[in-house]
Amino acid sequence: MKALDVKNLKVIFPVEGGVVRAVEGIDIEIEQGQCAAIVGESGCGKSVTSLAVMKLLSTPPAVVRVDKLELGGVDIRDLSDKQMQKVRGKDVAMIFQDALTALNPVMSVGKQIDEIFLAHGKENFLDESGSCPNKFQRKKEAKRRTIQALKLVGISDAELRYKAYPHQLSGGMRQRVLIAMAFASNPSLIIADEPTTALDVTIQAQVLDILKDLQKKQNTSLMLITHDLSIVMNMADEIYVMYCGKIVERAKTKDLFHKPLHPYTHGLLGSIARIDDECKRFVQIPSSLPSPMHKPSGCYFHPRCAYATERCQTEMPPLETLEGGRCVRCWNYKEIRYDKQ
Amino acid sequence: MTNSERRPLLILENVSVSFPVKKDFPFQKSRFVRAVTDVSLEIYPGETFGVVGESGCGKSTLANTTLGMQRVNSGKIYFDGQELTAMTPQQLKQARRSMQMIFQDPFSSLNPRFSVFDLVAEPLRIQGGYTYAQQRAEVAAMLHEVGLSEGDLDRYPSDFSGGQKQRIGIARALILKPQYLVCDEPVSALDVSVHAQILNLLMDLQEKYHITYLFISHNLAVVKRVCDRVVVMYLGKVMEYGSVDKIFRNPAHPYTQALMNAIFDTDIDCTRERKRLQGEVPSPINPPPGCRFCGRCPEEQPGCSQGEPPLVEVEADHYAACFLHAARRSE
Structure with missing residues (x-):
């Protein structure tokens, strides 16, 4: 296909x-x-x-x-x-070139990733019996998934970084957050527009490794x-x-x-x-x-x-x-x- | 001619630079970012020296100190026999006639409201002694030199592509015929296809005017081809220093080896296992004790976090600051 x-x-x-x-x-x-x-x-x-x-x-x-x-x-x-x-x-996600401008500066990175889970509606959170948890439970579940996504891209202390703002992270870290965001809802296609041009060679190699690994x-x-x-x-x-x-x-x-x-x-x-x-x-x-x-x-x-x-x-x-x-x-x-x- | 016979153009002796960090609350102990720590270098006339x-x-920061744009906290810098660190602002202005700089980002280093003529003629005006007609002629000749034409004199930076803008930056730096030119990542903001054009131009100009380059880059493949000697820095300290050929043939420091591993080579059949450098550069406010590379080093040993490794000679014109080699020498 x-x-x-x-x-x-x-x-x-x-x-x-x-x-x-x-x-x-x-x-x-x-x-x-x-x-x-x-x-x-x-x-x-x-x-x-x-x-x-x-x-x-x-x-x-x-x-x-x-x-x-x-x-x-x-x-x-x-x-x-x-x-x-x-x-x-959900089906197609994008990773932008400049992570600092792609992220919202006044919102913690964790909350920004939460949004992806929450924005795609209640059907994301249905449990086995088919009933939908309430708003607070959904938010809690979104946070759990976000931390999992952050761990997946190799961010250490994911619980701590959840609360960090974009300016508190280094360039490589920010790019990883964007990658976590793109992979969050498991899309079938990801478009990466110059994902590493703003990074150093050593960090560029790390970020590309993660991207390939997840893919x-x-x-x-x-x-x-x-x-x-x-x-x-x-x-x-x-x-x-x-x-x-x-x-x-x-x-x-x-x-x-x-x-x-x-x-x-x-x-x-x-x-x-x-x-x-x-x-x-x-x-x-x-x-x-x-x-x-x-x-x-x-x-x-x-x-x-x-x-x-x-x-x-x-x-x-x-x-x-x-x-x-x-x-x-x-x-x-x-x-x-x-x-x- | 070997290096020992030549007189260095630029000598750095134990140069250190640190910047104070803003305090979070009053009476907090002063903290400093140690940008450059105890660096000693010699740069010879006519060579390209890589950082x-x-x-x-x-x-x-190191490049800025060599231009006298950044005060040093300790150490001395000699340029062409004169002590740069002891000059008055008047003398510095005189000395800067022979030292210029090309910036990384041609999009922000050219004033959008200046025409190409104004931009390139600015150094002539600052140094004084040129009539308008002389300035016009000088600028036109320089533009021709860097591959632009006389018709571009009255156009504005926005009319040019990235590579052409960088050419304007080069023309501006060379208009006073300097002896010494700092190239601070001159191509990293440009497309890969334009890299070759700009680097070839820089090499041609060096041959023609016998300029000494200080070439800053994080791309080792470029450094290898452009530079004669190179210094590898990490968190403000010299890790490895010496001739390019020797360092690339036999990288002594684990950090240099890691940097070389990070290069993407284009040999499709190459299947060598890559050692990736883990983690990121720690904060220079509180660098790790002992060797600065501790914590990321793949060959770390228990003794590495005690005491800083000295810069020892691995072979002629090749020095490395690593305990691995310090131990080998004492045996």
Whole structure:
């Protein structure tokens, strides 16, 4: 069963003097229990994709068009805001990048996690006989579950931390609270938007370990959004590389790292600083992402591509599907031979 | 030329910096955050000197003291033969002509109401002696140097992407042709794909102008490629210090080993077991007694919490502060 099935998602923002096509028709499929990563530079539309899947984009101003948007087999395209409230947190949860802004500063972290249990109504708390405990019993039960959730993400003294406010916790701890929150009601899909960019390397490793551990234990699907291919390697089963609102390559993690097909993926892989490299220079992708209002003609990547041909300047290549479900959007992927890095 | 033949550009002798903590109630005993404790270093002209450590380990405070932006509580700093710690504010202003800094976050270190010309020309105005036309010419030449164009002179920071903003920051730092440049995590706020561009630019500029870099980072993979010598800090103390090649080939301190383990390598076939560092950095107000790394150290021994380990020589140009090596040397 697919935890997430998105077909032809488009997001457009009208701006002064034109439109920004943030996402231009992308397909994403995540099997239950799998982890898919969306990788790209800032401004390529990866966060907008995640917000559109959660239906968190306010329309207007955004215009969202999608042919198919299914969460665990249930169509959520036409759900109202109120109905979506019931889905969010229960079936799909989100981990945000900056834990300090995602948490409420005037509410203890324990209470914030309690809310997730309480917000999803009485049916959460039914006992064996089918009778519903009263309000106070529900609150007590929510607290018990919260402390359990905090313990699960490796927070020591969970009873004590229950009463702590976000500013009293360190960055790694706050991110763990967000992870506990996301896993609280055992959703089938979790979207993690750059969960570790604000953290130190050592803490980043700890947090990712916890995230992966919980994902495997609870058989949750994970959509990981990041600009750093190096953290993806140990986490993801499948990788989508996004550029200017389009998917340029989709592949199993192993295949992508072994043999990148698209020049952009190759550039991204090369720009990671590796510890075992002897060469002093860094491989770089020249210039930067084009403005989303004035995207180049033809293949969006051609002005930065070392292998661009005349055809690339005029025609947008289609997303070609190869054997094993691998996809690539490039005219010349068969001809390009990359030097061994 | 070996280090012993060269004269160091910057010498730190037993530098300590601490900040008072606000008291919770009157008459409470004064408490201090010991940001930097007893650090001695030498930085040679033309090299890139790396400072590595987790947040809160005193990297930035150390960099600020070398620029004279932070008073030291004890110890001495010599820059180019002059004692920085004994200078008057007037002399400091003179000395700062040859020392500059690039900040971590280009989004907040550039004033949004200044045009690129105003931003980059500000150091020229502060030091004085340039006419408007000279300033225009100098700035335009510098922008060209960092990969921007003359047409960008009158645009504002909001018109630029993160990588371009960092280039403006670099232009501003280099406009006075400094000898010494502090790079405080110059790429950590940027996209991975832009890292390479900025780091290559910094290395090119170093070659051209023979600048000495103090390079602060928590990414060891970057440090290995950019730096010549490196110091690993933890809770304000030096854990390991020496040439990059030697430290990376043979990390002596358990903390350095742990930091190296935390790097995500991109070798998909690599199946080595990772040792994760447990816990987080303790508060620098009450650092653990004895070795500061006690409590998180995977190779902790009973004696570690008694007395601080001295910095001992592991091999030539490679020092570590760990009892494991102190014991080995005395044998």
